[in-house]
Amino acid sequence: MASFHRLRKCQSTGVAVSTHITQLHTSSHACAKQHHKMLVLGGGSGGITMSARMKRLMGAGNVAVVEPSEMHYYQPIWTLVGAGAKKAASSGRPTASVMPSGVHWVKSKVQEINPDTNTVRTEDGTEITYEYLIVALGLQLHFERVKGLPEGFEHPKIGSNYSIQTVEKTWKALQDFKEGNAVFTFPNTPVKCAGAPQKIMYLSDAYLRKTGKREKANIMYNTSLPVLFGIKKYADSLWDIVKRRDLQVNLRQNLIEVRPDKQEAVFENLDKPGETRVVEYEMLHVTPPMGPSLVVKGSPLADDGGWLDLNKDTLQHKKYPNVFGIGDCTNLPTAKTGAAVAAQSAVLHRTISRLLKNEKPDKIYDGYTSCPLVTSYNTVILAEFDYNGQPLETFPINQAKERRLMYHMKADVMPHLYWHGLLRGLWGGPGPYRKLFHLGMK
Structure with missing residues (x-):
């Protein structure tokens, strides 16, 4: 019964992690005050991806991630778990194993964001100030x-x-x-x-x-x-x-x-x-x-619907220029998928790197997202599209057809790309490959 009560809070449960893994990063429970140049809220796909990218951009000592969960899940594979094609255990890894080494991991839940004072308060009482903030808090299941x-x-x-x-x-x-x-x-x-x-x-x-x-x-x-x-x-x-x-x-x-x-x-x-x-x-x-993250919804960062209010081209907040966002918590008018996070991460990385040099953003997010529509145990229709709802397909074939190759990509290739590419900040979506496959025409 306890597990179902946890659903109300939409929190992931976890297991203890081994000592040799936790030594790869620093962590904190309840310090009175902290300050970080780059603070990332959320340790899901968007948060881990951007913390890895910011580590390379700013150095590990300048980056902190707030995330309470001990386990990190690759959620797209749950479609196959529910149908018996994959095991649930294959979807999760200790958060410590995906947290970029050297970054500061604040193991607590975000309770309040105050962008007017550049302050975040966590559930355990920690007060954190920041120069730059990336919000990657996902959405809430109800x-x-x-x-x-x-x-x-x-x-x-x-x-x-x-x-x-x-x-x-x-x-x-x-x-x-x-x-x-x-x-x-x-x-x-x-x-x-x-x-x-x-x-x-x-x-x-x-x-x-x-x-x-x-x-x-x-x-x-x-x-x-x-x-x-x-x-x-x-x-x-x-x-x-x-x-x-x-x-x-x-x-x-x-x-x-x-x-x-x-x-x-x-x-x-x-x-x-x-x-x-x-x-x-x-x-x-x-x-x-x-629905939107309750923390975002209760902050000045939200739009009227409670979602993080971003410039849809640059992923910079519309009101607070030192705040950025990625993934499911945002009001970007595109489908909320892991593929969208990948494409957004490359744009956001570029946006932040330009702003750090007092230059204007020069890379625009086109709304790319993807949904591998699994239609059987060996076929997938690979839907890819942009902000305008127009197909934006990677491969020079008709992706609206059921294909066995696309199933293997969904079931076998994408999990590997997620764990070893996206979460390490090395995969920013298939844009470059699309240009290559279409001879520069897309």
Whole structure:
């Protein structure tokens, strides 16, 4: 039960790390006051990536990272964990092992940001002042906004690929499926990796076919969105898959309640306020409502929606010129993915390096993001696009087609690139390769 209470706080749990790893960096628990030239808030993909880049730019002694979690997770692989294609253990490593050596690790949670005084206060009482600030606090999962959750995860037949505590429950529910409705949801909020809620549907369909249970299954995707996918080129291909595999897609349906004791899910019709529908399930995959970091939302750094208010070209804050941001916590009008973080990191590195020399930023983020849409245990549609929702594809082929090669890239190449490239500040997205593959035309 304790693990589900932790979901309310959206914190990752961890394990103790070995002494020889922790010696690679300095750490702090509760010093009264600290000052750092570059302070990075958050030790997720954006925070670790930028701390590695800032270490090279400024020197390790000038960089500090505030992050409470002892474990760091490669979350994109949870799609495959939920379908039994990867093990949950493969997704996590001790934070100490990915923290750049020599940087100052403040093992506490950010409680307050005051950009007017260049001050951050942590949960353990530490007060930190900074010259420059990078905010990489991610977003907040809100399982509790669905009535009956997160306590509903105590029951079988329900899981979510969006949390390390619940991803293996998805796989258990899929394995235990006998007959009836397999229901997959997409909430009425911004989400990270907008393709993930339907990826598990395609994988579940493939698993049920492989195990001879598909004829007894009614597979249902209830999404709050008015479309299957936001980019038409890829949406057209996905609709073809949906029709070919006899998958039921219900648009503008938002999950508001789970009754796990009855195996019922309640959906509201967003086009007809007040109208609800009760659906019985044999398996339920929940994509939780999500929202901005509560720390960012409660600070002067937020826009009206609570997201970090950035210049979408340079990733510099609109009001505070010594504040920058990256990743899911920002209001950048593009999909929230790890691929977006990679592309943003290269731009942000360039922006900061220019400003340190009193020069104007000269590199613009075009909104590049990517979503490898897993459609089976050996095929992927690789969606890549920009701020304008236009395909921005790396390879000189039609990426809207299901391809085995793209699956291997998702399952095998990208995790390696993440751990050994992105987190070390050595991978800034596929932009240079795109130019090469397209002979400089893109």
